[in-house]
Amino acid sequence: MTSIIVNVAVGVIKKNNALFICKRANDQHQGGLWEFPGGKIEAGESVFRALKRELQEEIGITIFSSSELLTIKHDYDDKTVKLNVHVVSNFSGEAHGAEGQDNAWVSIDELDNYEFPAANVDIISAIKAKYI
Numbered sequence: 720m721t722s723i724i725v726n727v728a729v730g731v732i733k734k735n736n737a738l739f740i741c742k743r744a745n746d747q748h749q750g751g752l753w754e755f756p757g758g759k760i761e762a763g764e765s766v767f768r769a770l771k772r773e774l775q776e777e778i779g780i781t782i783f784s785s786s787e788l789l790t791i792k793h794d795y796d797d798k799t800v801k802l803n804v805h806v807v808s809n810f811s812g813e814a815h816g817a818e819g820q821d822n823a824w825v826s827i828d829e830l831d832n833y834e835f836p837a838a839n840v841d842i843i844s845a846i847k848a849k850y851i
């Protein structure tokens with residue numbers, strides 16, 4: 720058990736019927752697994768503000784709005800994360816691996832072919848349930 724809670728902004732980037740996913744670097748927490756891009760929320764930052772900053776840094780897009788999908792609190796052995804997951808379809812720029820990370824546009828059905836961190840099971844269920 721740990722008392723550290725990491726507050727994270729996560730973006731499900733949607734264009735037509737495809738979602739943009741990235742592969743986490745091996746030296747990161749949950750490294751080598753696929754993710755929805757995003758990152759840690761800084762002190763005093765809103766989820767949207769953090770998402771805008773992280774998506775600019777990690778995948779080179781500028782987002783104009785986002786809509787809340789769900790919030791998940793998940794305990795890993797080494798830390799607890801609170802994932803504030805938003806859907807983003809209103810953005811400019813071409814999503815790419817701006818930090819050199821592998822990436823892919825995938826359909827909802829294709830998500831099952833990629834391995835995600837344990838916390839993401841609920842994100843993928845929510846995506847499927849809502850057909851976002």
Ligand SMILES: Nc1nc2c([nH]c(=O)n2[C@@H]2O[C@H](COP(=O)(O)OP(=O)(O)OP(=O)(O)O)[C@@H](O)[C@H]2O)c(=O)[nH]1
Pocket residue numbers: 725727728729747748749753754755756757758759773800802836837838839
């Ligand atoms: N971005 C992202 N993080 C996730 C997902 N699922 C999940 O458990 N996490 C966890 O959320 C935490 C924070 O995300 P992050 O590592 O992207 O944070 P960051 O971009 O600020 O990274 P940095 O600390 O290397 O600068 C990590 O512990 C990561 O394992 C996901 O789908 N996307």
Ligand SMILES: [Mg+2]
Pocket residue numbers: 756757758759773777
């Ligand atoms: Mg990140």
